[in-house]
Amino acid sequence: MKQQKQLIKEDTMDNNIDKLTPNWCAWKNDNNLCSGTSHEQRNHRLLTKQPPCKLKATEAKRKEMVFQKRSSLEMESGGGSHVAEMPRVPKSARGKRSIRKKESQGQVMCAFDLLATVAGKLLDEGEGSLGNASPKDVRVKQEQCDEEAKHFKNEVMDQDSCNESALVSHIAFQRPVNHHGRKGEDPEGSHAVIEDPKAKSEALDKESSMISCTKAELGCNFAAIADRWSPESVESGAFTGDAAAIAMPATTSGFHKNAPDMYNLLDPMDVDVKPPPLVSSDSTGEMPLYGNKIRRSTSFPRVPKGGAGFTVDRDEDDDDKSSGCTHPSTATNRGFRPNCTAGHSRVKKLLACKHRKVAPARMHKGDLSYSDVDRKPSFRNKKMYYTRQRTQRSTFKRRKMFDRHSAQVSEEYAKANTKFAARDSHAVSLEANKGTNSTAFQKSQESSDCHVKLRIKSFKVPELLIEIPETATVGSLKKTVLEAVNAILGGGLRVGVLHHGKKVRDDNKTLMQAGISHDEVLDNLGFSLEPNCAPHPSQLSPPEDNEFMETVDTTEPLARIAPADSSSKHGEVDASQELALAPLSANYQGSDHDFVHSPGGMSSPDKASTNSRAIVPVTPADSNAGAIVPANKAKRSPEQGQRRIRRPFSVAEVEALVLAVEKLGTGRWRDVKLRAFDNAKHRTYVDLKDKWKTLVHTASISPQQRRGEPVPQELLDRVLAAQAYWSQQQAKLQPKTPPLAEALLLT
DNA sequence: CTTAGGG
DNA sequence: CCCTAAG
Numbered sequence: 001m002k003q004q005k006q007l008i009k010e011d012t013m014d015n016n017i018d019k020l021t022p023n024w025c026a027w028k029n030d031n032n033l034c035s036g037t038s039h040e041q042r043n044h045r046l047l048t049k050q051p052p053c054k055l056k057a058t059e060a061k062r063k064e065m066v067f068q069k070r071s072s073l074e075m076e077s078g079g080g081s082h083v084a085e086m087p088r089v090p091k092s093a094r095g096k097r098s099i100r101k102k103e104s105q106g107q108v109m110c111a112f113d114l115l116a117t118v119a120g121k122l123l124d125e126g127e128g129s130l131g132n133a134s135p136k137d138v139r140v141k142q143e144q145c146d147e148e149a150k151h152f153k154n155e156v157m158d159q160d161s162c163n164e165s166a167l168v169s170h171i172a173f174q175r176p177v178n179h180h181g182r183k184g185e186d187p188e189g190s191h192a193v194i195e196d197p198k199a200k201s202e203a204l205d206k207e208s209s210m211i212s213c214t215k216a217e218l219g220c221n222f223a224a225i226a227d228r229w230s231p232e233s234v235e236s237g238a239f240t241g242d243a244a245a246i247a248m249p250a251t252t253s254g255f256h257k258n259a260p261d262m263y264n265l266l267d268p269m270d271v272d273v274k275p276p277p278l279v280s281s282d283s284t285g286e287m288p289l290y291g292n293k294i295r296r297s298t299s300f301p302r303v304p305k306g307g308a309g310f311t312v313d314r315d316e317d318d319d320d321k322s323s324g325c326t327h328p329s330t331a332t333n334r335g336f337r338p339n340c341t342a343g344h345s346r347v348k349k350l351l352a353c354k355h356r357k358v359a360p361a362r363m364h365k366g367d368l369s370y371s372d373v374d375r376k377p378s379f380r381n382k383k384m385y386y387t388r389q390r391t392q393r394s395t396f397k398r399r400k401m402f403d404r405h406s407a408q409v410s411e412e413y414a415k416a417n418t419k420f421a422a423r424d425s426h427a428v429s430l431e432a433n434k435g436t437n438s439t440a441f442q443k444s445q446e447s448s449d450c451h452v453k454l455r456i457k458s459f460k461v462p463e464l465l466i467e468i469p470e471t472a473t474v475g476s477l478k479k480t481v482l483e484a485v486n487a488i489l490g491g492g493l494r495v496g497v498l499h500h501g502k503k504v505r506d507d508n509k510t511l512m513q514a515g516i517s518h519d520e521v522l523d524n525l526g527f528s529l530e531p532n533c534a535p536h537p538s539q540l541s542p543p544e545d546n547e548f549m550e551t552v553d554t555t556e557p558l559a560r561i562a563p564a565d566s567s568s569k570h571g572e573v574d575a576s577q578e579l580a581l582a583p584l585s586a587n588y589q590g591s592d593h594d595f596v597h598s599p600g601g602m603s604s605p606d607k608a609s610t611n612s613r614a615i616v617p618v619t620p621a622d623s624n625a626g627a628i629v630p631a632n633k634a635k636r637s638p639e640q641g642q643r644r645i646r647r648p649f650s651v652a653e654v655e656a657l658v659l660a661v662e663k664l665g666t667g668r669w670r671d672v673k674l675r676a677f678d679n680a681k682h683r684t685y686v687d688l689k690d691k692w693k694t695l696v697h698t699a700s701i702s703p704q705q706r707r708g709e710p711v712p713q714e715l716l717d718r719v720l721a722a723q724a725y726w727s728q729q730q731a732k733l734q735p736k737t738p739p740l741a742e743a744l745l746l747t
Numbered sequence: 748c749t750t751a752g753g754g
Numbered sequence: 755c756c757c758t759a760a761g
Contacts, residue, residue: 643755643756644755644756645755646755647755686755686756687755690755690756
């Protein structure tokens, strides 16, 4: 056992070796054999009392490395299973190196309560920290840009550029620019016109006097607004002065099926940007404010500086049938990987969430949330995933209380509330005792057209955790904060509608049905910006919503934060940020490939190869999707003990699993995990083991008795074959029987 | 932390 | 999927 571990460590730590042997799995196998990783071997050793062969293994590893690499490659490619092993990133590199380093350097997290930020405290506090630079408050982050980091960075860049253009084109294509009234224009023009033909036609069917837009629509509108919170707009102060004006057509329904869409990260892109030019400029890759470093900010169209009114044009049929919230991993984040990665790597978002193990596990490695902080120990571990998950688990109980508490707090922070006030009545402002308030809204209603017009003066943003070198400039700090905000708004944002303090969950209800009518006192209508996590039932019930109803005019603050020097000449900051960021996305991507490729036979080669560079959303299987989402998706389960959501294995995953098991054999689930599901953070080796168990069972029962997504018989056959083979091996207890996976495969 | 198994 | 005993 020990030897095994040691060897594994070596494997993971020795970058050089890793690099020399892309196909480390192969030689690792060998090592395992030597080190007696497999049961047979272990057993054999025990039986034969063979002394551990640590040295032997190690030496063998190096000596045979080359050979192994070659032969294994041949073997794998020839064996019918095209496991295009992507160059693996040594665990050591994937882990939270940055974090580890940070810790060692006595960095301190600098948490900005966005709320406060918005409330205008940011500058005071933020700058204060910088200025006073008490070692405690400032974290110095000095990451070394090792080759891996660079590599990753490059990859990220590439991908991003692709994404960007892709996204832009997407936008351009799907959303012919619609110009709509801007705030201040006559009632007619100020209506948010939803151009969805369906909606329109349906609208006709409805009583014009009915306020029937669905909540989803409302949400979309807000998402649109949120999107406006772009650097440009902020910089220009547009956001500040411009209250977002939304007018919901009295009779716009028919978005039902799109409802889930509102949770989709793609939402922001659906916003109709007023000036077409902007879109185009974006597509050209112009990055007004941030330059290349901040890609995510350029991922979607920005609102013109003028901060002109805009409208939401929501129609896109959603490809995501899954309620964006329920399946965070799969559905929600597809479109925004870049955002997530970028934003999250540097910003630790405190997602509320009493999410249990899941959430942390899903966070990107670069993420460090409060909760994570608590688990510091884990971060030093090379095996992040496992560690994390486990840690979570083990720590979970102990931290129940804490979690609960933080969860609540976070939730509060996570909500941005909106307040509506009759147009004529000035925005109502409640005491923001908590300072958590985020939004101030004004609602203007015109009974004449039955539109409920809302004007959002400001939003509260979820709490953010920001880390920045103490050598960073104030400007960079501002920039960072802005970025953080953007990350949230752009990627992990959801809008919740509160009515009378209660969350209105049914997106298909019309406003009228929900009791939100133009002639109602809308003071009870509120909106909340929430992390784009899977909104779990539990989280939806917050009776305390009222707390969020406080209204604070945060306009000013916002403006102040945003103006960060667009020209960030703070190499340090950027560098560190990038570093932190790059590995993340790279990892993700890499894993992506890994995953996609693993299934070799199954997934079309094209797909696989293309995928690497493909736009994020393309995620084929799903396991990967899951990986992404995790980042900003804090699954919140009020009940700490919430069971993990069930994620049925896709055929692709099954194939990957089968493939891995064929090669590694049963009983080495951790390796299987590493090999085939390294990126599927939601799949633990236990899960894989269980899956295999069920697969074996499934394979042995009649097709009629099988349930769920049918697994190709071919795979099941392989399962049985592999199972048989490996059990036999185990039975034989033959130590020196190398994995005859090939044999199996060739059979 | 991993595995193996039962639930 | 969860939980736990064992190693």
